Amino acid sequence: MNNQSNIKNEARIAIFASGNGTNFEALVNADLPAKICVLVCDQPDVPVIQRAKNHQIPVILSLPKKGVNKASREQTLLQNLAPYHITGLVLAGYMRIVGPTLLKAFPRRIINIHPALLPSFPGRHGIEDAYDAGVKVTGVTIHYVDGGVDTGEIIAQEAVSRTDQDTLATLEAKIHSVEHQLYPKTVRQLIEKGVL
Structure with missing residues (x-):
């Protein structure tokens, strides 16, 4: 019983990611x-899976399948998440649009998190587009x-200046460096406010 009440009072996060997982690691x-x-x-087969294993964090693979629509896939995902009593979802380089099933x-x-100053440069190529x-x-x-x-209400933003010497790679590195500080700080504030 006590264990169950602890679960109810604790923020319990699922991180969604699709790639390398540097923001996952920062969180x-x-x-x-x-x-x-x-x-x-x-x-x-992406690096973030190994990062999760390194931290003994379980992995749920939610792979798109031919003939399975987004609503069905998200319904299955909700069933797979149920045992974890999740209170909030944190997307960290997740390259799929979240559908109504998860939103509800x-x-x-x-x-x-998005690597540009929204509403400018939404979508999957925010750094390159900027x-x-x-x-x-x-x-x-x-x-x-x-x-x-990338149209939801903005919670936090931080500017990154681009110099004449910046290449796409150096600009990307600067943005990732800011992400790895700003995201954990903002997630912490949201947890403390009870949002997550």
Whole structure:
């Protein structure tokens, strides 16, 4: 009984990621006032899976399958998440649009990080798009997830200046460096406010 009441009072996070997992690693290493219960990944062979295993964090693979629509896939995912008593979802380089099934299950409890200053440069190529546009200032945005692509309410932003010497690679490194500080700090604040 006591264990069950602890679960109810504790923030319990699922991190969703699709790739390398550097933001996943930053969140795990941040000593957040929450339990990171599980990684959800939509790719079978990406580095973030090994990162989760290194931290003894279970992995749920939610792979797209021919003939299975998003609603069915998300319903199965909710069933797989149920034993973890998740209180919030944290997207960290997750390259899929979250559908209504997950949005309804976690209203205003899904957040995402984006490597540009939204509403500018939404979508999966935020860094490249900002670089190609020649902007002198870009940055990082943390926002609530809604039904659109990077259109949810903004929670936090931090600017990153681009110099004439910056290449795409150096700009990307600067943005990732800001992400790895801003995301854990913002997630901590949301946990402390009871949002996650």
